[in-house]
Amino acid sequence: MSQTILVWLRHDLRLSDHPALTAAAGGGRTVIPCFIRNTQSGRKWLPGGASRWWLHHSLDQLGADIRKAGGQLLLRSGDPVVVLTEIAMETGASAVYWTRAVEPLDRQDEKALQSRLEKAGIGSEGFDGHLLFDPRDIRSQSGTPFKVFTPFWKNCLAHSKKMRAPTGKVSARFAASVPDSETLTQWGLLPTKPDWAGGFSKHWQPGERGGQAALMAFAKRSSGYDEGRNFPAQDDTSRLSPYLHFGNVSVAQAFAATTGKTRSSAGAVSFQRELGWREFSAHLLFHFPRLPDKAFRPEFEKFPWRKDSKTLRIWQRGQTGFPIVDAGMRQLWHTGWMHNRVRMVAASVLVKHFLIHWKEGQDWFWDTLVDADLANNSAGWQWVAGCGADAAPYFRVFNPVLQGQKFDAKAVYVRRWVPEIAALPDKYVHAPWTAPDDILAKAGLRLGVDYPHPVVAPEVGRQRALDALAELKTRL
Numbered sequence: 001m002s003q004t005i006l007v008w009l010r011h012d013l014r015l016s017d018h019p020a021l022t023a024a025a026g027g028g029r030t031v032i033p034c035f036i037r038n039t040q041s042g043r044k045w046l047p048g049g050a051s052r053w054w055l056h057h058s059l060d061q062l063g064a065d066i067r068k069a070g071g072q073l074l075l076r077s078g079d080p081v082v083v084l085t086e087i088a089m090e091t092g093a094s095a096v097y098w099t100r101a102v103e104p105l106d107r108q109d110e111k112a113l114q115s116r117l118e119k120a121g122i123g124s125e126g127f128d129g130h131l132l133f134d135p136r137d138i139r140s141q142s143g144t145p146f147k148v149f150t151p152f153w154k155n156c157l158a159h160s161k162k163m164r165a166p167t168g169k170v171s172a173r174f175a176a177s178v179p180d181s182e183t184l185t186q187w188g189l190l191p192t193k194p195d196w197a198g199g200f201s202k203h204w205q206p207g208e209r210g211g212q213a214a215l216m217a218f219a220k221r222s223s224g225y226d227e228g229r230n231f232p233a234q235d236d237t238s239r240l241s242p243y244l245h246f247g248n249v250s251v252a253q254a255f256a257a258t259t260g261k262t263r264s265s266a267g268a269v270s271f272q273r274e275l276g277w278r279e280f281s282a283h284l285l286f287h288f289p290r291l292p293d294k295a296f297r298p299e300f301e302k303f304p305w306r307k308d309s310k311t312l313r314i315w316q317r318g319q320t321g322f323p324i325v326d327a328g329m330r331q332l333w334h335t336g337w338m339h340n341r342v343r344m345v346a347a348s349v350l351v352k353h354f355l356i357h358w359k360e361g362q363d364w365f366w367d368t369l370v371d372a373d374l375a376n377n378s379a380g381w382q383w384v385a386g387c388g389a390d391a392a393p394y395f396r397v398f399n400p401v402l403q404g405q406k407f408d409a410k411a412v413y414v415r416r417w418v419p420e421i422a423a424l425p426d427k428y429v430h431a432p433w434t435a436p437d438d439i440l441a442k443a444g445l446r447l448g449v450d451y452p453h454p455v456v457a458p459e460v461g462r463q464r465a466l467d468a469l470a471e472l473k474t475r476l
Ligand SMILES: Cc1cc2nc3c(=O)[nH]c(=O)nc-3n(C[C@H](O)[C@H](O)[C@H](O)COP(=O)(O)OP(=O)(O)OC[C@H]3O[C@@H](n4cnc5c(N)ncnc54)[C@H](O)[C@@H]3O)c2cc1C
Pocket: 229, 237, 238, 239, 240, 241, 242, 244, 245, 271, 274, 275, 276, 277, 278, 279, 281, 338, 339, 340, 341, 343, 344, 347, 365, 369, 371, 372, 373, 374, 376, 377, 378, 380, 381, 384
């Protein structure tokens, strides 16, 4: 009888470039792919609402692809450590394989599973697949993890031989029948009423096929990335982030698709550098597992944040009175994604102009982003808040009006997402409160009625942020 290997899937929902699956399928062994929905009470960082939507559709498609290949995707709920051991015993599997994660709780699960399986006489092994490099291999000259991006990425590129190259579609012999599986319908991952994700399908095709198509389309237009990536009205970034998070596309595939004689343009190099930021964030989380909970620079734990749930709600709803921020927050709500430039400005306004703790923003993004990723989200928020590794200094405060004028000069983005101010001339559309009464009347806009006054004037907010920083210094 041939051996059976369980493959525990998490952030690797694809059938190509999958080292764990390839290893499991080796030697003609039978493979049972499993996804375990973690239902442990009190477990932190379970997928938020938008991620659950993506997960549902990704698993649905993966299940269909595995069925086409003659197998079945086994779905179960509970504590993955316990459930996987049970499945291994039920099926007589000789080992459980998985793609190694960087998230601290997922890594704890891997360790616990390994020791539980060992006690039961069952083998186990973790494989690469989530990153370009093994975080243990990339170290500074003194042997410590890098805390600054530029030397980190230089070091990665200098060791490109160690970079994982993608492999093709895995040809596996999947088990035709598996023990009882739960169903996606039973899991209820999709929102019911209200169906806030109703518009998501217009923007996304979750799963491996959609991801590979998005990657191929982007590779063809990647030469425009470097110049266009900062302009939210343009479709110049790849929008691969949710595919990369769920592993519908591997980072090795994304890197390889933009490498080569025809594709190594400035745009491709700049895109690969952004993949480098993903890598940097993941390595940081690997080495500093408290990143999602604690300021990387500990002195920021004493920062005088304000508790202000009313303003937080205004920010979440895209009603701050700063059009570029409101456009971003509404794009997020309607599509589950926000352009990077606008993420930086919206996050900066929350932590600086409003002095609200970065963790409040992190939590909102966690629930609403389809690409919510523990490493990128924590590192992104700490970068903006000035308390992260290689962060923007706190005293550098983005002016939301100037950012809008610079990166959305024709206000195409703002008018798309904040239609109530669309009739304002370009000159005023990023700062409606500066428009004279006759211009407001002509645009049919009643400030404070149709669209809010800003929560705080940009200069006042800026000064308050700088005062808070000065106060922090007195507390150290
Ligand atoms: C406050 C804040 C929170 C963020 N939260 C997340 C998050 O939860 N998940 C997430 O994937 N990204 C996050 N980012 C990073 C970045 O905004 C998104 O990765 C990017 O906007 C995704 O769009 P794209 O795929 O078109 O990116 P592209 O510009 O096409 O970049 C390609 C890929 O590189 C990676 N990448 C790009 N920029 C960054 C970055 N600054 N840091 C880390 N990786 C990057 C992503 O995987 C992205 O898909 C956050 C940024 C900020 C400022």
